[in-house]
Amino acid sequence: MSDAVLSTHGLRKSFGALLATDGVSLDLRPGEIHAVIGPNGAGKSTLIAQICGSLVPDAGQVRLDGIDVTAASPAQRARRGLARTFQVSALAMEDSVLENVTLGATGRAGGGYGLLRRALGRGDRHDRALAAIDRVGLGGVADMPAAALSHGQRRLLEVAIALSLAPRAFVMDEPMAGLGGEGSADLTLLLDALRTEAPILLVEHDMDAVFALADRISVLVAGRVIASGRVDEVRADRQVRRAYLGDL
Numbered sequence: 001m002s003d004a005v006l007s008t009h010g011l012r013k014s015f016g017a018l019l020a021t022d023g024v025s026l027d028l029r030p031g032e033i034h035a036v037i038g039p040n041g042a043g044k045s046t047l048i049a050q051i052c053g054s055l056v057p058d059a060g061q062v063r064l065d066g067i068d069v070t071a072a073s074p075a076q077r078a079r080r081g082l083a084r085t086f087q088v089s090a091l092a093m094e095d096s097v098l099e100n101v102t103l104g105a106t107g108r109a110g111g112g113y114g115l116l117r118r119a120l121g122r123g124d125r126h127d128r129a130l131a132a133i134d135r136v137g138l139g140g141v142a143d144m145p146a147a148a149l150s151h152g153q154r155r156l157l158e159v160a161i162a163l164s165l166a167p168r169a170f171v172m173d174e175p176m177a178g179l180g181g182e183g184s185a186d187l188t189l190l191l192d193a194l195r196t197e198a199p200i201l202l203v204e205h206d207m208d209a210v211f212a213l214a215d216r217i218s219v220l221v222a223g224r225v226i227a228s229g230r231v232d233e234v235r236a237d238r239q240v241r242r243a244y245l246g247d248l
């Protein structure tokens with residue numbers, strides 16, 4: 001797809017005899033949320049790891065803005081605008097919300113300590129961090145340590161770190177995991193609004209959130225995309241219902 005911001009082409013990765021991803025091709029287009037769903041062990045985390053560069057595929061390619069980044073490191077991809085939020089929070093708990101955004105974004109983009117100190121002194125980085133914090137609704141707690149935040153606020157902080165990179169595309173790994181109803185509702189509203197700033201590849205088990213947010217869904221089962229399309233198309237797909245959705 002020529003207008004895709006992010007795309008994968010035939011990504012394959014095996015662990016011994018197990019094919020964890022088996023020729024996965026999908027794309028992420030401007031302005032959309034594309035959800036990837038599938039049962040436990042389907043290969044979702046393996047797919048994300050290959051997209052973000054922490055796992056090298058056996059075959060296939062990843063393109064960002066049409067450029068082949070398959071050989072690029074996670075930091076190089078982050079600098080090109082690929083912003084990942086983590087399934088397990090990677091925050092510095094002792095540091096303030098603001099420090100987490102300024103340092104976290106610099107770290108993910110691969111800055112060493114010297115670069116990090118220069119970045120800290122830079123007004124634009126500070127302003128961008130504050131804007132991202134405001135954007136996710138944490139403006140009132142910018143000086144509080146991450147440890148003092150609720151679980152839901154920590155997820156919002158993860159999004160603020162990603163947002164401060166001025167990303168071309170977000171990759172989010174189960175952002176709703178462990179959130180209660182209120183936390184999920186807040187994050188759903190935020191993601192709904194964020195898609196126009198950068199499209200979101202969303203791996204998520206929470207089907208309410210997926211159906212509320214996704215423009216398109218791809219269903220991964222045993223390492224293969226068994227269906228991909230608009231939400232109504234995928235919900236109606238017999239193979240998907242049999243393999244995964246049950247009686248939804």
Ligand SMILES: Nc1ncnc2c1ncn2[C@@H]1O[C@H](COP(=O)(O)OP(=O)(O)OP(=O)(O)O)[C@@H](O)[C@H]1O
Pocket residue numbers: 015018020038039040041042043044045046047
């Ligand atoms: N480093 C590894 N070494 C060996 N096998 C692995 C490794 N990582 C993943 N696997 C296997 O690959 C398959 C796909 O795993 P993966 O974690 O990508 O699935 P998933 O869809 O993310 O599952 P979940 O929804 O439970 O997070 C599983 O069978 C898993 O056991």
